[in-house]
Amino acid sequence: MGSPIIDKCTAAIVRNAYCVKEGTTHYALRTSSGILIIALLFLLLIQPLLASGPGTGGSKIRIDNEPAGPFVLLVATSPLPITVGQMSVWVRVMDTNGENALRDAVVKIEATPAGGGDLVTGAATHQNAGNEIDYVAHLDVERTGDWNVKVMIEDDLGQAEVAFTETVAGGLSAGLIVGLAVPFVFLLIVVGVYLWRRSASAGTT
Template sequence: MSQPPFLLGRHNLRWNTILIVWSILFLVAVLTDPVGAHTAGKMQLSAAPAGPYKMTVWTSPEPATLDELHIALAVVLAEDASPVLDAEVLVQLIPADGSLVLEEPATTEDSENKFLYEAIFEPATPGLYQVDIQVSGTDGATGNTSFDLEIVDDSGLNLLYLIPVGLGLAAVFLLFFALRGRGASERLESQ
């Protein structure tokens, strides 16, 4: 009588099951995307001059989609790179087609990292946008910088949701055959 193709053995089943579960957990941790909001994402500008300030700007998610768009920025003084935490920051999303301009204040209250300002948008249409950032310091100093951002329609199936589902199905499949193999080995031993 031939053995099943996936026979783990009765004595090794527990260790093999533990190994399979830990391997799947490791793959889920490594392959799935961490939460993309709150200052994680793609750096758009790095120490860009803006009057007496320099700004570093990140956007998330990457690519920018019609879902919740986070724009996080660090503002520092150009002369000594000390952080500016009490400025008024206004972020505008200006569509290339000239339609409705979206405008949000960026605050440190909206950011998990209190050294960064963050503005949250929900753009209605995909396309090319100009992101314009205006900073006004408490001393009256102002600065402005901008960059272009392509926003895509991500209404299709998100592959990041399929990875954990696929890994879960693989775990169920492996455990099924592991338990099936255990029963087969016991039947072989009793013959």
């Protein structure tokens, strides 16, 4: 039969070891959770920069149900703000009274840098819009600054043309985004390995 004092000391040592292990595990879990939250926040922050394709980032109305020849036009551009890359021009063509959408019109878009440069053209189609009412064209804009945008419509009712100025801002390139992300991911890996080793060492003591 063992000594009560020795038994108490042994029990105390076991409890202390358990507390140290439990505390280390909880610390590792808390730290890992914090790193995960930071990583998620980082991904959320760069999501608008990584977003691609038409319509991402909102849109801005340029022609708001205004009469143009025999039509009433609603024109918008996206994304918001427009950066070097792709600009989408969204058009809805209504009859003279602005009551019925015209689905068989021919809609063309032209964009030219205000300071001079190559003309960029595109056909606005229902296919790009994803429905049978609206027309959307996707134009490649590779320069910053103001662009003169022209919308031309032709239908059985006649022809019309509207124009406006759009500003294209500079954006972060994919290479720069990757350059910012790589050190962050590397840091996460290093910290994760450190915490795993620390937790494993505590478990063996």
